[in-house]
Amino acid sequence: xxxxxxxxxxxxxxxxxxxxxxxxxxxxxxxxxxxxxxxxxxxxxxxxxxxxxxxxxxxxxxxxxxxxxxxxxxxxxxxxxxxxxxxxxxxxxxxxxxxxxxxxxxxxxxxxxxxxxxxxxxxxxxxxxxxxxxxxxxxxxxxxxxxxxxxxxxxxxxxxxxxxxxxxxxxxxxxxxxxxxxxxxxxxxxxxxxxxxxxxxxxxxxxxxxxxxxxxxxxxxxxxxxxxxxxxxxxxxxxxxxxxxxxxxxxxxxxxxxxxxxxxxxxxxxxxxxxxxxxxxxxxxxxxxxxxxxxxxxxxxxxxxxxxxxxxxxxxxxxxxxxxxxxxxxxxxxxxxxxxxxxxxxxxxxxxxxxxxxxxxxxxxxxxxxxxxxxxxxxxxxxxxxxxxxxxxxxxxxxxxxxxxxxxxxxxxxxxxxxxxxxxxxxxxxxxxxxxxxxxxxxxxxxxxxxxxxxxxxxxxxxxxxxxxxxxxxxxxxxxxxx
Amino acid sequence: xxxxxxxxxxxxxxxxxxxxxxxxxxxxxxxxxxxxxxxxxxxxxxxxxxxxxxxxxxxxxxxxxxxxxxxxxxxxxxxxxxxxxxxx
Numbered sequence: 001x002x003x004x005x006x007x008x009x010x011x012x013x014x015x016x017x018x019x020x021x022x023x024x025x026x027x028x029x030x031x032x033x034x035x036x037x038x039x040x041x042x043x044x045x046x047x048x049x050x051x052x053x054x055x056x057x058x059x060x061x062x063x064x065x066x067x068x069x070x071x072x073x074x075x076x077x078x079x080x081x082x083x084x085x086x087x088x089x090x091x092x093x094x095x096x097x098x099x100x101x102x103x104x105x106x107x108x109x110x111x112x113x114x115x116x117x118x119x120x121x122x123x124x125x126x127x128x129x130x131x132x133x134x135x136x137x138x139x140x141x142x143x144x145x146x147x148x149x150x151x152x153x154x155x156x157x158x159x160x161x162x163x164x165x166x167x168x169x170x171x172x173x174x175x176x177x178x179x180x181x182x183x184x185x186x187x188x189x190x191x192x193x194x195x196x197x198x199x200x201x202x203x204x205x206x207x208x209x210x211x212x213x214x215x216x217x218x219x220x221x222x223x224x225x226x227x228x229x230x231x232x233x234x235x236x237x238x239x240x241x242x243x244x245x246x247x248x249x250x251x252x253x254x255x256x257x258x259x260x261x262x263x264x265x266x267x268x269x270x271x272x273x274x275x276x277x278x279x280x281x282x283x284x285x286x287x288x289x290x291x292x293x294x295x296x297x298x299x300x301x302x303x304x305x306x307x308x309x310x311x312x313x314x315x316x317x318x319x320x321x322x323x324x325x326x327x328x329x330x331x332x333x334x335x336x337x338x339x340x341x342x343x344x345x346x347x348x349x350x351x352x353x354x355x356x357x358x359x360x361x362x363x364x365x366x367x368x369x370x371x372x373x374x375x376x377x378x379x380x381x382x383x384x385x386x387x388x389x390x391x392x393x394x395x396x397x398x399x400x401x402x403x404x405x406x407x408x409x410x411x412x413x414x415x416x417x418x419x420x421x422x423x424x425x426x427x428x429x430x431x432x433x434x435x436x437x438x439x440x441x442x443x444x445x446x447x448x449x450x451x452x453x454x455x456x457x458x459x460x461x462x463x464x465x466x467x468x469x470x471x472x473x474x475x476x477x478x479x480x481x482x483x
Numbered sequence: 484x485x486x487x488x489x490x491x492x493x494x495x496x497x498x499x500x501x502x503x504x505x506x507x508x509x510x511x512x513x514x515x516x517x518x519x520x521x522x523x524x525x526x527x528x529x530x531x532x533x534x535x536x537x538x539x540x541x542x543x544x545x546x547x548x549x550x551x552x553x554x555x556x557x558x559x560x561x562x563x564x565x566x567x568x569x570x571x
Contacts, residue, residue, distance in 0.1 A: 101552035234540065306517045317492065324493075326564050328556035336567050340493075348495045356496075357504065360488045361511055367491070377518045380525035418510045 003028045004164045004480065008073055008221045011167065015062055015072045022055040022062065022072030026116045029074050033118070033165050036483055039146060041138040042160035044079050045087050046119040058114040068113040070228050075110065076166035078157050079120040080127055081212065082201035083107055086117075090203045091135035092125045094323050094330045094350025104201020105236065106170060106212055106229045113228055118166050121156030125352045126320070127177055127205045129153050130423055131414045134354045139411070142184060143481035144449055148408040151181030157215045158185040162481055168216040168225055172202060174209045175308050176403075176427025179439035182215050183403035183452025186441045186478060188469060189215040190222040193460050194434030195240035197226075198233030206315035207238075209308075209431040219438060219469035223247035226462060242460050250467040256290030258468065261396035265301040266426060271405045278443035278451045279402045282472060286400070289471060294396045300384045301429065305421055307385065308428035309358075310365050310378035317362025320355070323347055357417060385432045393458050398468055402426050403439040403452035426454065436462045440469045441478055448479065484508075 001010060003025075014020045030048050037043055051074070058072035077083060080090045082100035084107070089095045103111065110117075122138035124131065132140040132155025140155045142148040143163040150159040154171030158181035161169050171178040173191035182189025190213050197212040204210065214225040223246075230244045262283060267276050287293050300307075325331040325346025332345035351359070365374035392399060404426055414420055430437040435456055442453040453472075457465040485505040489496055496504060550562045558565045 098556055101548060101555055237539065300521075303518055303521055306515045309511075310515055310518065321493070326557060326566055331558060339566055339569050342567050344493050344495050347493050351494070353504075356492075356494055357507060357511065359492045359494065360485065360504070360508060361515070363488050363491045364484075364508075364512070365515070367488075373519060374515060376525050377521075377523070379530070380523040381518060381521070383526060383529055384521075384523050416510075417507055418514050421511070421514060 003032070006167065007217055008168060008224050011073055012069065016067060022058040022116060023052060025072065026051050026055045026074050026118065029118055029166060036163055037165055039141065040143060040159050040163050040165065041140045042121055042156040042163065042165055043076070043119040044089055044091065044122050044137045044156070047086055047117055050086065051116045051118055054114065054116045058116060061114055069224060070110065070113040070115050072114065072116060074116045074118050074167060076118045076121050076157055076160045076169035077107070078123055078154050078169065078171050080123060080172060080203040081106060081170055082203070083117070083120065086120065088120065088203070089137065090126050091123045091137055092350065092352065092355065093136045094347070096136070096330060098328055100201070102201065105198035105233045107201065109229050121154070121160055121169060123156055124153035124354070126203070126316070126355050127153040127172055127174055128316070128354050128358055130176065130180055130420055131411065132156060132181070133411050133414045134352055136352060142408045143483065144186060145408065145447070147410055148449070149184065149411055149414065151184030151408060153177040154215060155181045158182050158187055158189065161185070161187045161215050161217060163483060168214060168221055170212060171215045172210060172212050173431065174205050174312060175424050175431050178213045178215055179427050179437060179452070179454055180404050182439045183441070183450065184408035186450030186481065187215055188218050188222055188438065188440045188473070189213065190219070190226065190438040190462065190466070191430065191436060192226060192230065192462055193240070193436045195238050196230045196242070196436070196460070196462070198236040198239045200233055200235035204319040206312040207319065208315060209312055218473050219440060219466045220248055220251055222438065223251070223466045240460070245463055247463050247466050250463045251470045253467055254290060255286060255468065255471050258291045258398065259294050259396040260286055260291050261294040261296040261392050261399045263296050263298040263301070263392065263399060263401065265298050266401040270425065271402055272407070274445045275402045275406060275451050279400070279453045282442040282453050283400055285472065285475065286468070296392045296395065298388050298392065298429070300381065300388050301425070303381050304385065304429045304432065305425055307378045307381035308424065308432055309361065309421055310374050311382065311432070313358045313362035314366050314375050315362070317359045317366065320359055323350065354417070382432050385429050389433045389435060397458070398464055399456040401454050401456065403454045407445050407449035407451055430456055435459060436465060438465045438469045440473055442472065442476070444479060
């Protein structure tokens, strides 16, 4: 089997049966990275030396017959997840030389399984964007069309998996940052329920919305990675004490009788015709599998983008106030006469334009005189969005929507911040409500660009959406990008 | 207004950048204004009633990260952060 066709479970079998060594597997990906990543630009840091050491350690464990599900498996990691001793930049000049003295909890969990880290993937600066074009170091391109963006903010992770520069990757999702790039790059991405995965060691953007998840070749692989990273963590007070099931255990079960809701607002004007038609076709395929399609409505969607940006930017303004040029991160080289000047210069030199805009918006909506009109109103809208989801889930098991209003576009279209924000319409409500959702490819447009659909599940019911995504994927033949 | 927000945010912009940013912020705030159209009230109790106090961490002393690691990404001297002189 060729590397490009190997899923995680194929790798597990090949490693355990000694058809391939962990080092050979990693080397295959590093060869691809050397060959293609000059153009794709999916990685900010490639960690080949470390990876080969990890592969050797993994091989010892495999040889002893003590391999865990991910032992020896190569994984790419989004560059906002702290990796001890390995640069973690958040794609920002302000963290250009930051080397974390500790591992994020997800990395501790993965290292406990002896994974092999291929490197750190590019992203929008501080995960703020939907195109990976705000990255200070690597403006990733889409493997399907190098003149298009890969989506974002986890665009590096999605492009790496799509171009076979990694078999699976960690991403993070604050408003769609796993699902939308997965959709644009023709791969599968899951954002788990808020609190499923510890955020300890994830560089904070918007703490009530951020969640770590997986981007892989299919739903089954994403489930395998989730199995390894979920669970309560004493270092994250918001992490859930819920039991962690085997997220792949329901794969293969029948879709008969599963109720799938289609909120009409997600299929209205503003969604490209080809996207709408392709997702509706997928809905009909579910019907053919025995699922029941349910009409429903989510009137609050009209306010979702504003609600999301008010909440996210308010939290970002607070979270990013820690960057002062003193404790860590960029420090201006200009001689400063005061503490204040040092902070202002360091921050102004270190942050990019989009991050600055969001800090300004966050401080605006938290300011005296505006707090009630904007931030508190957004909190009220969050409660309304949650209520509407609860009402819909009383009548269904899963909600199906497009992942993005369009397929991937050219970088020139990212110049207008407002239109970029509006493009998040299909994904932000999931974060506002803290629900799990998975995006998988359901077709291609006339130019061959991937179209993604999202399956949204009830809280802590990731296995429902993994099962449904897998059921679709079993009857779908993906078209690989031409490299 | 944007100059005031920049000061609050500990950011500085050139005159040209400030003008450009002001234009963008006007468009962004126009988009945010859609939340004013709907009459909803925030219920703080709903968001906080499920905080389960017995699950919070015990207030006990535990080992923390070594100082040399904490200052490893900073300009430091004798394991202390270095800042510009702030007193005469």
